[in-house]
Amino acid sequence: MNKIFLDIETTGLNPLKGDKIIEISCLKLINFKKLYFHHYLNPEKKISIGAYNIHGIDDSFLKNKKKFKDILFQFLNFIKNSKIIIHNAKFDLTFINSELNYLNFKNLNNYCYKIIDTLKISRNFYKKKNSLENICKRFNIDYSKRIKHSAFIDSYLLYKIYFKLILKIKKIKIINLKFKNKEKYFSNSNNVFKKSNKKESKLNNFFLKII
Template sequence: MRQIVLDTETTGLEAHLGHRLVEIGAVEMIGRRPTGRHFHTYLNPQRAIDAEASAVTGIKDADLVDKPLFREKVDEFLDFIRGAELIIHNAAFDVGFINAELKLAGEHYGTVTDHATVLDTLLMARTMYPGQRNSLDALCKRLGVDNTRRDLHGGLLDAQLLAEVYVAMTSGQVTLDFASDAASENRGPSHLGDIVITRRPVVRRADDVELERHAKRLDALDKSAGGQSIWRKLESETVH
């Protein structure tokens, strides 16, 4: 299965108020493993970046003056995502901005879901970890994903981190059988606007590499907890 983990950066928070994309980062996975292929571009938004957005991303107006317009990159972008499942954290935000850009580029480009399906890891996380913080940084900490390079938000770096988070969330028993609760009522995809969130219950056996990574992740969780973490206790109870 081909999956594209995607993140964007923008001039502000509201696409319907004319805010635009300034960066797209996307990495390809096949069989839940990164292939090394990625799509990354900065974009000239043809408007100023809000001060708050610039503080988060570190991107300044002057950095984007010589960058391409979205319409100059749209075909390359759509070729990269076509036929894949897009994995996005808070997908409604990113997809909303991309759809706004597609509309400006030309009505014939349609919307994101004309080219790919979308899985929202924020909705997954809220189901798996109810009542907890489920930002990308919080998930990195919870799942033992190293995000020490993330001083500022960046499309490609965040996509790479989200890929690791997604694999951790959906590996072995840590998934807590996310799809099973809804399976009896809804075997098909769920919908959020024009976003299709695919949910597929999968039984997947870990290989030696994944088992080693799992053990290291539990070690990191133990260290963070200052003793045996709840995940280590649950694993011990399962084994014994």
């Protein structure tokens, strides 16, 4: 199954108030070969000062770029039948679905196999500091090229982060398996194991949806 690591930059925070996508980047992994779908987009509206301070993309740079409708079919063809991995998927999906719905298309989940949120995965391990930058620090991933937010750079960092998280999941599964194999030797600890197994089962069901 192809995996696509997706990120966007926008004019602001709220598509319901007219904010639009100005950069979209998808890194597709096919048998560990990387393919990029990347575009800057003309939103036909002003970029807010707050958004500019985050990504550094200005109105003049986007003036002659394509609009979302111009890259729509190419985008849908690129993502079809793939798992899409996003960090803080709620934010990105709100914008992408808004763009799709405006053009009378269905939500993104209708055109791909599955959507995975690495923010939700990370929060299963770490309660705080789960931004892309903080996770890079935690896993010693080099993010020195990320001077400001960039969909192109962030989609690559997301690819690195995802596999670090998957490796962590697999390690936990191995530890849990070893723990379960020892259960038969502790006949007086049934209640402890019941609670542990219940928590483990809940986590495993969550992780099965991811991998």
